Amino acid sequence: MADSVLSSTKKTKGSTSSQQQQHQSVLIDLNEITRIPTNKRSNRRQKKTKKTPFSSSAVGLDITAPNPKTKAKESKRYCCSIIRFTFILTILIFSVRTYLLLVVPSFSTMRKNADYNTALNGIGIRKKDEDTLGTKFDLNIGKVDHWCLNGDDDSCSCLDPTEAVSRIERRPWFNAHESNKNLIKEAVMSEYLDAMNDFDNDGVDVVFLGDSIIEEWNGRWLGREMEHLKYVKVVFEQMFQKKNGGKVEGLALGIAGDVAPNLLWRIQNGEMPDNLNPSVWWILIGTNDFGTHHCSGEIVFMGIQRIVEEIMHRKPDANTKIVINSILPRTFESDGKLVNGTVLSSPDLWPRIDAVNHELKHFCKEHDQLEFFDAGYIFRGEAGNKQVERTDGYILPERMMDHVHPTALGHKLWGLAIIKKLTEILKLEDEGNEDDDKDMR
Missing domain, CATH: 3.40.50.1110 (SGNH hydrolase)
Structure with missing residues (x-):
């Protein structure tokens, strides 16, 4: 009776080990199945990457994230440029206006004064x-x-x-x-x-x-x-x-x-x-x-x-x-x-x-x-x-x-x-x- 039990136990162990081997082979097969698409996608991506290579240095662009300090400096520089332009434009307009109001009339006044003063001296007032x-x-x-x-x-x-x-x-x-x-x-x-x-x-x-x-x-x-x-x-x-x-x-x-x-x-x-x-x-x-x-x-x-x-x-x-x-x-x-x-x-x-x-x-x-x-x-x-x-x-x-x-x-x-x-x-x-x-x- 003991021999029968042992023999059954051995059979059970044998069947269990054979089942484990079958399960492992199935897992291996599943891993292979699931691994294949992943490799294909990665290969496709690599192929696409190779087809369209991109070099930021080639086109002169900087794709790095902007630095807040750099952005503030650029804004400040832009504002200063606007202020400087406005100031220069104001000075230019004021200069032209002054020229038109003062300088140009003075020439015509000077031309008139020669005959004008002659006439005034003739009437005896001046x-x-x-x-x-x-x-x-x-x-x-x-x-x-x-x-x-x-x-x-x-x-x-x-x-x-x-x-x-x-x-x-x-x-x-x-x-x-x-x-x-x-x-x-x-x-x-x-x-x-x-x-x-x-x-x-x-x-x-x-x-x-x-x-x-x-x-x-x-x-x-x-x-x-x-x-x-x-x-x-x-x-x-x-x-x-x-x-x-x-x-x-x-x-x-x-x-x-x-x-x-x-x-x-x-x-x-x-x-x-x-x-x-x-x-x-x-x-x-x-x-x-x-x-x-x-x-x-x-x-x-x-x-x-x-x-x-x-x-x-x-x-x-x-x-x-x-x-x-x-x-x-x-x-x-x-x-x-x-x-x-x-x-x-x-x-x-x-x-x-x-x-x-x-x-x-x-x-x-x-x-x-x-x-x-x-x-x-x-x-x-x-x-x-x-x-x-x-x-x-x-x-x-x-x-x-x-x-x-x-x-x-x-x-x-x-x-x-x-x-x-x-x-x-x-x-x-x-x-x-x-x-x-x-x-x-």
Whole structure:
């Protein structure tokens, strides 16, 4: 029995070992089966790799991962390049602009000055050796004693009275300037059409040049129609437009806030064209030079001289008259007094204005083409003892409410006085009214 058990055990072991051998052979076969595709794929990949070899150095590319520090440096370098380019472009544009604004005009100005100075010496306003007027007022800016109202050179904002200066950077001022040029075009066209139709029209008799006081005659302020100026406009239309019953034909070219150099620029830039030739040019300028910029009398007087000089150069006809209207009374005092003398911060304007008016009157006597017109008495009242001669007094509020600009009544009385003066100059029939003369006294 034991032998049988042993024999069975041996059989079992034999069968087990044979099964293990068969299993191992199967595993070997499976491994071979699974290994073959893997080898084929790897061989295919190797073949593909061999067919399309790639060398980054051959094409100059770097396929390595970018370094953050390198990328930051490149960005910084790019930004610096942009900034450098923008800076250079800005400098270039500024240089070209400066060249166009300063250098190019200077050549044309130099070419004009030769004939221009010859003409000025001929009319006797500008001389090198001495002053034509016999005073220290002339067009030599180097002889000015002081620029400012207070006797110094630093407390004011005066412009060079011999140089033309615009306010074109201010849009309202530019619009007002364009409006004035449109008025000129309309006046010239009207004269031309009347001549074509054989109408009796001699054109514009007088052109008024000035600041806000002149612009108010058009009912405007810096080119805009103003409701409170409509009556002033009516006064002008009734007096200086023949179609409305006026005796003379007038054209008002003024801009609020202007000083003498601004008016000079306007004359040089479209407000005195060749085809506008009135019998009289009427100038009113200077109040803003005093009141706004606090300029000295020397500077104000020289600025008006320079305007006269320009008109004489552009309109050399000896028959053309230039009338200088006196600078109207003005004061800083709320009560309208022309002379106070107690407030240091607000210097009295009237003594300085009166002195300049005196020099302007003397200046006009030296030249046949010039006329001086004193309008100060229309707006000024007497003060103090009448037995003592005084030229100060006070401003009449019903004729000049804000102590600078005439009211509608003030404009009417002033206009009547102008008509009387123009009647003498133009040799018109005098149809004046004695009542009007009484009102102006």
